[in-house]
Amino acid sequence: PAKSTETSGGKVVVAQEPAARFMAPPLTEDLEHKIAAALRDAAGDPDKLANVDMKLRMEDMVMRAQLAICRAMEDADGQATFKVDRWLRKEGGGGVSCVLTDGAVFEKAGVNVSVVHGILPAAAVREMRSRGKDLPADTSMPFFATGISCVMHPHNPMAPTVHFNYRYFEVTDPRTQQRQGWFGGGCDLTPSYLFEEDAKHFHATYKQVCDKHDPAFYPHFKKWCDDYFNITHRGERRGVGGIFFDDLDDRPRDKLFAFASDCAFAFEEAYLPIIMRRRNLPFTEEQKRWQQLRRGRYVEFNLVHDRGTKFGLATPGARIESILMSLPLTARWEYCHEPAPGSVEEELLAVLRSPKNWV
Amino acid sequence: PAKSTETSGGKVVVAQEPAARFMAPPLTEDLEHKIAAALRDAAGDPDKLANVDMKLRMEDMVMRAQLAICRAMEDADGQATFKVDRWLRKEGGGGVSCVLTDGAVFEKAGVNVSVVHGILPAAAVREMRSRGKDLPADTSMPFFATGISCVMHPHNPMAPTVHFNYRYFEVTDPRTQQRQGWFGGGCDLTPSYLFEEDAKHFHATYKQVCDKHDPAFYPHFKKWCDDYFNITHRGERRGVGGIFFDDLDDRPRDKLFAFASDCAFAFEEAYLPIIMRRRNLPFTEEQKRWQQLRRGRYVEFNLVHDRGTKFGLATPGARIESILMSLPLTARWEYCHEPAPGSVEEELLAVLRSPKNWV
Numbered sequence: 003p004a005k006s007t008e009t010s011g012g013k014v015v016v017a018q019e020p021a022a023r024f025m026a027p028p029l030t031e032d033l034e035h036k037i038a039a040a041l042r043d044a045a046g047d048p049d050k051l052a053n054v055d056m057k058l059r060m061e062d063m064v065m066r067a068q069l070a071i072c073r074a075m076e077d078a079d080g081q082a083t084f085k086v087d088r089w090l091r092k093e094g095g096g097g098v099s100c101v102l103t104d105g106a107v108f109e110k111a112g113v114n115v116s117v118v119h120g121i122l123p124a125a126a127v128r129e130m131r132s133r134g135k136d137l138p139a140d141t142s143m144p145f146f147a148t149g150i151s152c153v154m155h156p157h158n159p160m161a162p163t164v165h166f167n168y169r170y171f172e173v174t175d176p177r178t179q180q181r182q183g184w185f186g187g188g189c190d191l192t193p194s195y196l197f198e199e200d201a202k203h204f205h206a207t208y209k210q211v212c213d214k215h216d217p218a219f220y221p222h223f224k225k226w227c228d229d230y231f232n233i234t235h236r237g238e239r240r241g242v243g244g245i246f247f248d249d250l251d252d253r254p255r256d257k258l259f260a261f262a263s264d265c266a267f268a269f270e271e272a273y274l275p276i277i278m279r280r281r282n283l284p285f286t287e288e289q290k291r292w293q294q295l296r297r298g299r300y301v302e303f304n305l306v307h308d309r310g311t312k313f314g315l316a317t318p319g320a321r322i323e324s325i326l327m328s329l330p331l332t333a334r335w336e337y338c339h340e341p342a343p344g345s346v347e348e349e350l351l352a353v354l355r356s357p358k359n360w361v
Numbered sequence: 362p363a364k365s366t367e368t369s370g371g372k373v374v375v376a377q378e379p380a381a382r383f384m385a386p387p388l389t390e391d392l393e394h395k396i397a398a399a400l401r402d403a404a405g406d407p408d409k410l411a412n413v414d415m416k417l418r419m420e421d422m423v424m425r426a427q428l429a430i431c432r433a434m435e436d437a438d439g440q441a442t443f444k445v446d447r448w449l450r451k452e453g454g455g456g457v458s459c460v461l462t463d464g465a466v467f468e469k470a471g472v473n474v475s476v477v478h479g480i481l482p483a484a485a486v487r488e489m490r491s492r493g494k495d496l497p498a499d500t501s502m503p504f505f506a507t508g509i510s511c512v513m514h515p516h517n518p519m520a521p522t523v524h525f526n527y528r529y530f531e532v533t534d535p536r537t538q539q540r541q542g543w544f545g546g547g548c549d550l551t552p553s554y555l556f557e558e559d560a561k562h563f564h565a566t567y568k569q570v571c572d573k574h575d576p577a578f579y580p581h582f583k584k585w586c587d588d589y590f591n592i593t594h595r596g597e598r599r600g601v602g603g604i605f606f607d608d609l610d611d612r613p614r615d616k617l618f619a620f621a622s623d624c625a626f627a628f629e630e631a632y633l634p635i636i637m638r639r640r641n642l643p644f645t646e647e648q649k650r651w652q653q654l655r656r657g658r659y660v661e662f663n664l665v666h667d668r669g670t671k672f673g674l675a676t677p678g679a680r681i682e683s684i685l686m687s688l689p690l691t692a693r694w695e696y697c698h699e700p701a702p703g704s705v706e707e708e709l710l711a712v713l714r715s716p717k718n719w720v
Contacts, residue, residue, distance in 0.1 A: 085696075087697070101696045101697075103695065103696060110694075110696070112696065235674040235675075235679075235681050236681065294691070298688070301660060301664070301692075302664060302685075305660070305661060305664035305665050306664050306665075306674060312665075315594040315665060316594075320594075322594050322595065323696055323697045326661075326694060327696055329657070329694040330694065331693060331694060331695065332653070332691060332692070332693050332694075333660075333691070333692050333693075334690060334691050334692075335469075335685065335688040335689065335690060335691075336462065336690065337444075337460045337462060337469070337471065337682055337686055338446070338460075338682050
C-alpha cells in the first residue's frame with residue numbers, strides 16, 4: 003500500500019500510494035478522474051449513462067475487484083501475500099498479475115487483470131462469426147478486451163479449487179467504424195472431495211446474483227457451465243460447476259456491466275465460507291494423492307479444452323505466465339487409476355459424469 | 362511369459378504362452394503364419410516381396426519391438442515389470458499397452474502398440490489434404506493405422522526422458538479402392554540436465570541408422586525434429602531432439618518399412634547406455650524440483666501441440682489411458698520461474714531456445 007518513489011538528499015520519501023484502491027496503478031492514466039468526469043457529465047440521463055465508455059468502467063471494476071479479492075484471500079491465508087507484476091504488451095495494453103505461492107492455505111492463487119487492444123486476425127474474426135456474431139467476413143478488426151481471471155488452488159484436499167473470470171470484448175468494423183461489444187465470464191468450483199453443503203452454497207450465491215438481474219439467467223448459465231467445463235475426452239466435468247456465459251449483448255450495456263460486476267464482487271461471499279471451513283480439515287497421504295490426480299485433470303481441461311487458454315497461447319505477444327498461472331503447482335497422472343467401488347472418490351466421479359442441480 | 366488359461370477339475374493349467382515373442386497375442390489372429398506364408402510365396406520376387414501386406418508386417422514388427430524394449434527396460438530398472446493390457450476398440454482393432462510404474466529407475470514408462478482401423482471423417486481427410494496428400498475432397502475414407510509409441514520418465518533428474526513412435530497409415534479411396542500408405546515417426550531425448558555426451562550418442566546412433574538408408578535422411582529429419590517438438594508458446598524445444606519424419610511415401614514401401622524397423626530396434630543402443638550411466642547419479646531436492654518444472658513443459662507440449670495426442674483425444678472410441686500414458690507421473694508449474702544466471706539450468710534453456718547440431 004505504500005511505495006518508495008523518490009530519494010531526496012539521501013532520504014527515501016515514502017509516498018502514500020494513490021491507488022490503495024488497486025493492487026497497482028491502472029493501465030489507463032487518470033482512470034478514476036476520467037470515469038468520474040464521464041459519469042458527472044451523464045448524470046440524470048439514462049441514455050448517456052448507458053454509453054459511458056465501457057472500456058474505462060470495466061477497467062475500473064476489474065481493478066477494484068482484484069484488490070478486494072487479493073486482500074480477502076490474504077486474510078484467509080493468514081501468511082502469504084500476493085506478488086504483484088504490472089506488465090505492458092508491446093502490441094497494445096498490458097495487465098496486472100497478482101500471484102500468491104506456497105501460503106499456509108493456498109498452494110497457488112492468481113488474480114490477473116488484463117486490458118489489451120490490438121488487431122484481431124481474420125482467422126479469429128471467422129471463429130467469432132462461426133459462433134453467430136454479425137461481423138464482416140475475411141477481414142481483421144481492431145479489438146479491445148478487458149478482463150479479470152482468478153484461480154485458487156488450496157493445499158488441503160478437502161478444500162476445493164475455485165475459478166472465475168469476467169471480460170468485456172469490443173471490436174470495431176474497419177469500414178464503418180461501428181463498434182460491437184459483449185460480455186462473457188463465469189465461475190466454477192472444483193472439489194477433490196465433495197461436500198454437498200459447499201456446492202449448494204456456491205450455486206445459491208450465484209443464483210441470487212443472477213436472479214437479481216434476470217430469473218432466466220441462472221438456469222441458462224448453470225447448464226452452460228456444465229457444458230463448457232467438460233473434459234470431453236474423459237467424459238467428466240472438471241468440477242461441480244457454477245455459472246458460465248459468453249457473447250452477452252442482448253440488453254443495454256450498462257445492465258450487462260452491472261451483472262458482470264455483481265458476479266465479480268460476489269466471489270468472497272461464494273468462496274470464503276467454504277475455504278474457511280475446509281482449510282484445516284485433517285487428511286491422509288492417499289487423499290492428497292487423489293487431489294493431485296484431480297489436479298492432473300484440471301491441467302488437461304485448461305490445456306486441451308479451455309477456449310481462453312487456447313486463445314491466449316495462440317495470441318502473439320501474450321504474457322504466457324499470466325495465462326498459465328491457472329495451472330496448479332503440482333499435478334499427477336497414474337495409468338488407469340480407478341477409485342475403489344463405493345468410495346467417496348467414486349461418488350465424486352459419479353457427479354462429474356452426470357451433473358446435478360444444487361439449488 | 363506364462364499364463365493360466367483353463368481350469369480342469371479345480372486345477373489351474375498353466376499353458377506356456379505361445380507368444381514369448383510378444384508381450385501379448387497380436388491383434389491379428391495367426392499373424393506369424395500369415396506373414397511366413399506371404400513371404401514364402403514372394404520369395405525371390407522383389408516386386409512381390411515389396412507388396413507383402415504392409416499391415417501384417419508392421420504389426421509383427423511393432424509387436425516384436427515392444428517385447429524387446431520392455432524386456433531391456435525391465436533389466437535397466439532391475440525391480441519393476443510392465444503391466445500388460447490388451448484392449449479392443451469397438452470401432453475396429455485394438456492394441457497392447459505396457460506400462461511400468463514406480464520402478465527403481467523409472468517413475469513411469471509406457472510402450473504402446475495399436476493396430477486400429479475404421480472410417481476417417483471428412484474433416485480428418487481434409488487435414489491430410491492440407492498437408493499435401495493427394496486424397497479425394499469432401500469424403501470420409503476407410504483407414505488403417507499401426508504404430509508403436511514409447512515414453513520413459515526416469516526418477517533421477519540427471520537421467521533424460523525419452524520418446525519414440527513409428528507408425529504406418531493407410532487409406533483406401535472409397536470410389537477406386539486404390540490404397541495409399543505412408544510412414545511416420547521419430548524419437549527425441551528430453552534431459553533436465555544436459556550432458557553433451559548423451560545428446561551426441563543419441564544423435565549419432567540415429568544418424569548411423571539414417572545413413573544406412575539415405576544420407577539425406579539425418580540432416581532432414583534432425584531439423585524436422587527440432588521444428589516439430591517445439592513448445593511455440595514458450596519459444597523452447599522440449600528437449601535436445603533426435604529425428605522426426607512424416608508422410609514418407611517417396612520410395613518402395615518395403616524400403617521405408619526397413620527404415621522404420623531399423624529405427625525402432627535402434628532404441629536400446631540409443632538409450633540404454635545413457636540411462637545406465639545416469640540412473641544412480643546423486644542429486645539435490647532443488648534439482649528434482651527443476652526436473653518437475655521441465656516435466657510441466659513436457660505436459661504442455663503433449664497436450665497443447667502434439668499432433669498424435671490431439672488426433673487421439675479427438676478420435677471417437679480412442680483409449681484415453683493409452684494416449685495419455687505419455688504424461689509424467691508428476692509435474693510442476695511455478696509462476697515466473699527463471700533459472701539463476703550462469704547456472705546449468707540456464708545453459709539447458711539456451712540449447713532449447715536455439716537447437717544445436719550434435720554430430
